[in-house]
Amino acid sequence: MTLAARPWLEQIAPYRPGRHAASADGSLASNESAIGASPSIIAAVTAAAQRSQFYPDPLADELRSELAALHGVDPDQILVGNGSDELIFLLALAYLTGGGHVVCADPAYRIDEISTVVVGGRLTQVPLKDWTHDLQTMATVEADIAYVVNPHNPTGTVRSHADIEQFARESRAGLIVVDEAYIDFTDDPAARTAMDLVATGRVAVLRTFSKVHGLAGLRVGYLVAPLEVIATLRKIRAPFSVGVLAQSAAVAALRHPEHRDAVVGHTVRVRTEVAGLFERAGYEVVESQANFVLVVAPDEQDLVERLYTHGVSVRPGSSLGLPGTVRVSVPSDRGLELLDHALAGDLHVPALSGR
Ligand SMILES: Cc1ncc(COP(=O)(O)O)c(C=O)c1O
Structure with a gap:
Protein backbone atom coordinates (compact mmCIF):
# COMPACT_ATOMS: atom_id res chain seq x y z
CA MET A 1 0.00 0.00 0.00
CA ALA A 37 14.31 31.86 34.96
CA SER A 38 15.06 32.69 38.60
CA PRO A 39 18.11 31.29 40.45
CA SER A 40 15.77 29.11 42.55
CA ILE A 41 14.39 27.55 39.38
CA ILE A 42 17.88 26.87 38.05
CA ALA A 43 18.81 25.26 41.40
CA ALA A 44 15.67 23.09 41.30
CA VAL A 45 16.39 21.97 37.73
CA THR A 46 20.00 21.17 38.59
CA ALA A 47 18.89 19.05 41.55
CA ALA A 48 16.18 17.34 39.46
CA ALA A 49 18.77 16.32 36.86
CA GLN A 50 19.94 13.75 39.44
CA ARG A 51 16.66 11.91 38.80
CA SER A 52 17.08 11.81 35.03
CA GLN A 53 17.04 8.00 34.82
CA PHE A 54 13.48 7.85 36.17
CA TYR A 55 10.28 8.49 34.24
CA PRO A 56 8.51 11.61 35.42
CA ASP A 57 5.32 11.54 37.50
CA PRO A 58 2.71 11.10 34.71
CA LEU A 59 0.16 13.50 36.20
CA ALA A 60 2.63 15.89 37.88
CA ASP A 61 0.88 15.49 41.26
CA GLU A 62 3.12 17.85 43.22
CA LEU A 63 2.69 20.60 40.65
CA ARG A 64 -1.06 19.99 40.37
CA SER A 65 -1.56 20.27 44.10
CA GLU A 66 0.34 23.63 44.14
CA LEU A 67 -1.78 24.84 41.22
CA ALA A 68 -5.02 23.60 42.79
CA ALA A 69 -4.24 25.58 45.96
CA LEU A 70 -3.29 28.65 43.92
CA HIS A 71 -6.50 28.66 41.87
CA GLY A 72 -8.88 27.17 44.45
CA VAL A 73 -9.89 24.22 42.25
CA ASP A 74 -9.88 20.42 42.54
CA PRO A 75 -6.52 18.92 41.39
CA ASP A 76 -8.58 16.69 39.05
CA GLN A 77 -9.65 19.82 37.18
CA ILE A 78 -6.02 20.38 36.12
CA LEU A 79 -4.02 18.75 33.35
CA VAL A 80 -0.33 19.60 33.02
CA GLY A 81 1.10 19.48 29.48
CA ASN A 82 4.31 19.76 27.50
CA GLY A 83 3.67 23.46 27.08
CA SER A 84 0.12 24.67 26.56
CA ASP A 85 0.58 23.75 22.90
CA GLU A 86 0.29 20.05 23.80
CA LEU A 87 -2.99 20.74 25.58
CA ILE A 88 -4.38 22.58 22.55
CA PHE A 89 -3.57 19.55 20.40
CA LEU A 90 -5.24 17.24 22.95
CA LEU A 91 -8.40 19.37 22.87
CA ALA A 92 -8.40 19.07 19.08
CA LEU A 93 -7.91 15.29 19.19
CA ALA A 94 -10.70 14.80 21.71
CA TYR A 95 -13.31 17.23 20.44
CA LEU A 96 -12.58 18.06 16.81
CA THR A 97 -11.37 14.86 15.15
CA GLY A 98 -13.25 14.15 11.92
CA GLY A 99 -15.09 17.41 11.32
CA GLY A 100 -15.33 19.36 14.59
CA HIS A 101 -15.73 23.11 14.46
CA VAL A 102 -13.70 25.91 16.07
CA VAL A 103 -14.51 29.58 16.27
CA CYS A 104 -11.63 31.92 16.98
CA ALA A 105 -10.35 35.36 16.09
CA ASP A 106 -8.65 36.30 12.85
CA PRO A 107 -5.75 36.32 13.42
CA ALA A 108 -5.70 33.60 16.04
CA TYR A 109 -2.84 31.92 17.87
CA ARG A 110 -1.35 29.74 15.10
CA ILE A 111 -1.50 26.50 17.11
CA ASP A 112 -5.28 26.89 17.57
CA GLU A 113 -5.58 26.93 13.77
CA ILE A 114 -3.06 24.18 13.01
CA SER A 115 -4.40 21.76 15.64
CA THR A 116 -7.92 22.11 14.24
CA VAL A 117 -6.91 21.50 10.64
CA VAL A 118 -4.63 18.57 11.59
CA VAL A 119 -7.56 16.52 12.92
CA GLY A 120 -9.82 17.37 9.98
CA GLY A 121 -11.72 20.09 11.85
CA ARG A 122 -13.19 23.29 10.49
CA LEU A 123 -12.35 26.87 11.47
CA THR A 124 -14.53 29.95 11.54
CA GLN A 125 -12.34 32.97 12.06
CA VAL A 126 -13.94 36.25 13.07
CA PRO A 127 -11.92 39.39 12.22
CA LEU A 128 -10.80 41.57 15.11
CA LYS A 129 -12.71 44.76 15.83
CA ASP A 130 -10.58 47.70 17.03
CA TRP A 131 -7.73 45.19 17.47
CA THR A 132 -9.79 43.12 19.97
CA HIS A 133 -11.87 39.92 19.79
CA ASP A 134 -15.32 40.58 18.31
CA LEU A 135 -17.02 38.48 20.99
CA GLN A 136 -20.50 39.49 19.92
CA THR A 137 -20.07 37.94 16.47
CA MET A 138 -18.08 34.98 17.79
CA ALA A 139 -20.94 34.17 20.21
CA THR A 140 -23.34 33.55 17.31
CA VAL A 141 -21.22 30.74 15.84
CA GLU A 142 -22.23 27.19 16.70
CA ALA A 143 -18.92 25.44 17.34
CA ASP A 144 -17.43 22.70 19.48
CA ILE A 145 -14.71 24.98 20.84
CA ALA A 146 -14.37 28.77 20.98
CA TYR A 147 -10.83 30.04 21.55
CA VAL A 148 -10.39 33.43 23.19
CA VAL A 149 -6.77 34.50 23.67
CA ASN A 150 -6.78 37.08 26.46
CA PRO A 151 -4.56 39.12 26.23
CA HIS A 152 -4.64 38.48 22.51
CA ASN A 153 -1.54 37.49 20.53
CA PRO A 154 -0.34 39.29 18.36
CA THR A 155 -2.12 42.52 19.35
CA GLY A 156 -1.73 42.45 23.16
CA THR A 157 -5.29 43.73 23.62
CA VAL A 158 -7.65 42.44 26.33
CA ARG A 159 -11.36 41.94 26.81
CA SER A 160 -12.67 42.61 30.30
CA HIS A 161 -13.78 39.89 32.69
CA ALA A 162 -17.35 41.16 32.29
CA ASP A 163 -17.10 40.72 28.49
CA ILE A 164 -15.75 37.16 28.83
CA GLU A 165 -18.47 36.31 31.35
CA GLN A 166 -21.14 37.56 28.96
CA PHE A 167 -19.54 35.60 26.12
CA ALA A 168 -19.56 32.45 28.25
CA ARG A 169 -23.31 32.95 28.81
CA GLU A 170 -24.21 33.75 25.22
CA SER A 171 -21.76 31.74 23.12
CA ARG A 172 -23.17 28.83 21.13
CA ALA A 173 -19.89 26.91 21.50
CA GLY A 174 -19.68 23.68 23.51
CA LEU A 175 -16.52 24.74 25.38
CA ILE A 176 -14.93 28.17 25.69
CA VAL A 177 -11.16 27.98 26.05
CA VAL A 178 -9.64 31.17 27.40
CA ASP A 179 -5.91 31.13 26.68
CA GLU A 180 -4.24 33.25 29.36
CA ALA A 181 -0.60 32.83 28.31
CA TYR A 182 -0.04 36.58 28.93
CA ILE A 183 -2.52 37.31 31.76
CA ASP A 184 0.22 37.98 34.34
CA PHE A 185 1.30 41.09 32.43
CA THR A 186 -2.04 42.92 32.59
CA ASP A 187 -2.34 46.04 34.69
CA ASP A 188 -5.87 46.93 33.56
CA PRO A 189 -8.10 46.04 36.56
CA ALA A 190 -10.97 45.07 34.21
CA ALA A 191 -8.84 42.35 32.64
CA ARG A 192 -9.02 39.64 35.30
CA THR A 193 -8.51 35.93 34.84
CA ALA A 194 -11.50 33.82 33.77
CA MET A 195 -10.50 31.09 36.24
CA ASP A 196 -13.69 31.67 38.30
CA LEU A 197 -15.80 30.87 35.21
CA VAL A 198 -14.53 27.27 35.04
CA ALA A 199 -17.19 26.49 37.68
CA THR A 200 -19.90 27.30 35.10
CA GLY A 201 -18.95 24.05 33.33
CA ARG A 202 -18.57 25.87 29.98
CA VAL A 203 -15.14 27.44 30.37
CA ALA A 204 -11.57 26.13 30.44
CA VAL A 205 -8.46 28.23 31.08
CA LEU A 206 -5.04 27.61 29.56
CA ARG A 207 -1.87 28.85 31.25
CA THR A 208 1.84 28.50 30.52
CA PHE A 209 5.10 28.73 32.43
CA SER A 210 6.82 29.89 29.21
CA LYS A 211 6.24 33.60 29.60
CA VAL A 212 6.26 35.20 33.05
CA HIS A 213 8.28 32.34 34.59
CA GLY A 214 10.82 32.22 31.73
CA LEU A 215 10.52 28.46 31.11
CA ALA A 216 9.78 28.37 27.37
CA GLY A 217 12.71 25.99 26.83
CA LEU A 218 11.49 23.47 29.42
CA ARG A 219 7.91 23.16 28.10
CA VAL A 220 5.24 23.21 30.76
CA GLY A 221 1.71 24.55 30.69
CA TYR A 222 -1.66 23.56 32.16
CA LEU A 223 -5.36 23.49 31.54
CA VAL A 224 -7.98 24.13 34.23
CA ALA A 225 -11.30 22.73 33.04
CA PRO A 226 -14.49 20.93 34.08
CA LEU A 227 -13.77 17.46 35.52
CA GLU A 228 -15.16 15.55 32.52
CA VAL A 229 -12.94 17.48 30.08
CA ILE A 230 -9.81 16.67 32.07
CA ALA A 231 -10.87 13.00 32.43
CA THR A 232 -11.27 12.75 28.64
CA LEU A 233 -7.94 14.41 27.85
CA ARG A 234 -6.11 12.21 30.37
CA LYS A 235 -7.16 9.12 28.41
CA ILE A 236 -5.51 10.26 25.20
CA ARG A 237 -2.36 12.02 26.37
CA ALA A 238 1.13 10.55 26.23
CA PRO A 239 1.74 9.65 29.89
CA PHE A 240 5.28 11.04 30.25
CA SER A 241 5.08 14.19 28.13
CA VAL A 242 6.15 16.55 30.93
CA GLY A 243 9.72 15.82 32.00
CA VAL A 244 11.28 15.74 35.45
CA LEU A 245 13.14 19.03 34.91
CA ALA A 246 10.03 20.84 33.69
CA GLN A 247 7.93 19.68 36.65
CA SER A 248 10.60 20.68 39.20
CA ALA A 249 11.09 24.06 37.56
CA ALA A 250 7.36 24.82 37.61
CA VAL A 251 7.02 23.87 41.29
CA ALA A 252 10.00 26.10 42.15
CA ALA A 253 8.47 28.97 40.14
CA LEU A 254 5.26 28.78 42.18
CA ARG A 255 7.13 28.63 45.48
CA HIS A 256 9.14 31.80 44.69
CA PRO A 257 6.54 34.29 43.47
C1 LIG B 1 -1.50 32.67 23.02
C2 LIG B 1 -0.47 31.64 23.28
N1 LIG B 1 -0.84 30.47 23.79
C3 LIG B 1 0.06 29.50 24.04
C4 LIG B 1 1.39 29.69 23.76
C5 LIG B 1 2.36 28.57 23.91
O1 LIG B 1 2.69 28.31 25.18
P1 LIG B 1 3.61 27.07 25.51
O2 LIG B 1 5.02 27.53 25.40
O3 LIG B 1 3.19 26.73 26.91
O4 LIG B 1 3.31 25.94 24.56
C6 LIG B 1 1.83 30.89 23.23
C7 LIG B 1 3.24 31.07 22.89
O5 LIG B 1 3.67 31.97 22.28
C8 LIG B 1 0.87 31.89 22.96
O6 LIG B 1 1.21 33.04 22.39
Missing part, protein backbone atom coordinates in the same frame (compact mmCIF):
# COMPACT_ATOMS: atom_id res chain seq x y z
CA THR A 2 1.27 3.49 -0.80
CA LEU A 3 1.61 5.76 2.17
CA ALA A 4 -0.25 9.05 1.78
CA ALA A 5 -0.68 11.84 4.31
CA ARG A 6 -4.25 13.01 4.85
CA PRO A 7 -5.11 15.39 2.00
CA TRP A 8 -6.24 18.25 4.29
CA LEU A 9 -2.73 18.45 5.75
CA GLU A 10 -1.65 20.15 2.52
CA GLN A 11 -3.40 23.32 3.71
CA ILE A 12 -1.00 23.65 6.61
CA ALA A 13 2.02 25.89 6.21
CA PRO A 14 4.72 24.63 8.60
CA TYR A 15 5.12 26.73 11.76
CA ARG A 16 8.00 29.20 11.38
CA PRO A 17 9.53 30.31 14.68
CA GLY A 18 10.83 33.84 15.22
CA ARG A 19 14.37 34.59 14.06
CA HIS A 20 17.12 35.07 16.66
CA ALA A 21 19.31 38.16 16.55
CA ALA A 22 23.07 38.03 17.23
CA SER A 23 22.45 38.48 20.97
CA ALA A 24 19.80 37.29 23.43
CA ASP A 25 19.06 40.92 24.32
CA GLY A 26 18.23 41.73 20.72
CA SER A 27 16.05 38.66 20.11
CA LEU A 28 12.55 40.14 20.33
CA ALA A 29 10.63 37.91 17.93
CA SER A 30 9.16 35.18 20.15
CA ASN A 31 7.74 36.80 23.31
CA GLU A 32 10.30 35.03 25.48
CA SER A 33 11.18 36.32 28.94
CA ALA A 34 13.72 39.16 28.84
CA ILE A 35 14.85 38.25 32.34
CA GLY A 36 14.83 34.46 32.27
CA GLU A 258 8.88 37.27 44.06
CA HIS A 259 10.65 36.56 40.75
CA ARG A 260 7.34 36.58 38.90
CA ASP A 261 6.49 39.91 40.50
CA ALA A 262 9.84 41.40 39.44
CA VAL A 263 9.33 40.19 35.86
CA VAL A 264 5.84 41.72 35.75
CA GLY A 265 7.17 45.05 37.09
CA HIS A 266 9.94 45.11 34.49
CA THR A 267 7.57 44.18 31.67
CA VAL A 268 4.98 46.83 32.46
CA ARG A 269 7.67 49.54 32.72
CA VAL A 270 9.62 48.58 29.59
CA ARG A 271 6.47 47.94 27.51
CA THR A 272 5.64 51.66 27.88
CA GLU A 273 9.19 52.61 26.95
CA VAL A 274 9.14 50.41 23.83
CA ALA A 275 5.85 51.96 22.74
CA GLY A 276 7.34 55.43 23.30
CA LEU A 277 10.40 54.62 21.16
CA PHE A 278 8.26 53.56 18.21
CA GLU A 279 5.83 56.45 18.64
CA ARG A 280 8.71 58.92 18.62
CA ALA A 281 9.94 57.25 15.42
CA GLY A 282 6.53 58.03 13.88
CA TYR A 283 4.72 54.70 14.27
CA GLU A 284 1.31 53.98 15.76
CA VAL A 285 1.44 51.39 18.56
CA VAL A 286 -1.51 49.26 19.73
CA GLU A 287 -2.01 49.55 23.49
CA SER A 288 -0.70 46.29 24.94
CA GLN A 289 -1.39 44.34 28.12
CA ALA A 290 1.10 41.59 27.24
CA ASN A 291 4.90 41.17 27.12
CA PHE A 292 5.05 42.49 23.55
CA VAL A 293 3.70 45.42 21.57
CA LEU A 294 2.22 45.52 18.09
CA VAL A 295 3.51 48.36 15.92
CA VAL A 296 1.53 49.50 12.89
CA ALA A 297 4.19 49.55 10.18
CA PRO A 298 3.22 50.03 6.55
CA ASP A 299 6.96 49.51 5.88
CA GLU A 300 6.87 46.12 7.66
CA GLN A 301 9.59 44.22 5.74
CA ASP A 302 11.81 47.23 5.56
CA LEU A 303 11.54 47.90 9.31
CA VAL A 304 12.14 44.22 10.16
CA GLU A 305 15.31 44.09 8.06
CA ARG A 306 16.56 47.51 9.20
CA LEU A 307 16.27 46.51 12.86
CA TYR A 308 17.85 43.13 12.15
CA THR A 309 20.86 44.79 10.56
CA HIS A 310 21.27 46.68 13.82
CA GLY A 311 21.08 43.58 16.00
CA VAL A 312 17.35 43.41 16.81
CA SER A 313 14.98 40.74 15.51
CA VAL A 314 11.22 41.37 15.62
CA ARG A 315 8.33 39.36 14.16
CA PRO A 316 6.86 40.50 10.84
CA GLY A 317 3.09 40.84 11.19
CA SER A 318 2.50 39.11 7.86
CA SER A 319 3.76 35.86 9.44
CA LEU A 320 1.16 36.33 12.20
CA GLY A 321 -1.83 37.16 10.01
CA LEU A 322 -1.51 40.94 10.36
CA PRO A 323 0.40 42.34 7.38
CA GLY A 324 1.53 45.94 7.82
CA THR A 325 2.54 45.44 11.46
CA VAL A 326 5.50 44.15 13.46
CA ARG A 327 5.37 42.50 16.88
CA VAL A 328 8.12 43.41 19.32
CA SER A 329 8.70 41.47 22.55
CA VAL A 330 9.47 43.49 25.68
CA PRO A 331 13.28 43.43 25.99
CA SER A 332 15.77 43.56 28.85
CA ASP A 333 17.15 47.00 29.73
CA ARG A 334 20.13 46.30 27.47
CA GLY A 335 17.78 45.19 24.72
CA LEU A 336 15.85 48.43 25.10
CA GLU A 337 19.06 50.38 24.58
CA LEU A 338 19.81 48.27 21.51
CA LEU A 339 16.32 48.86 20.14
CA ASP A 340 16.71 52.61 20.69
CA HIS A 341 19.96 52.62 18.71
CA ALA A 342 18.54 50.36 16.01
CA LEU A 343 15.51 52.60 15.48
CA ALA A 344 17.80 55.58 15.19
CA GLY A 345 19.84 53.68 12.59
CA ASP A 346 22.89 53.97 14.81
CA LEU A 347 25.53 51.36 13.99
CA HIS A 348 27.52 52.06 17.17
CA VAL A 349 25.47 49.73 19.30
CA PRO A 350 26.43 49.05 22.92
CA ALA A 351 28.34 45.86 23.74
CA LEU A 352 25.94 43.02 24.40
CA SER A 353 25.91 39.73 26.21
CA GLY A 354 26.15 36.67 23.96
CA ARG A 355 23.26 34.24 23.41
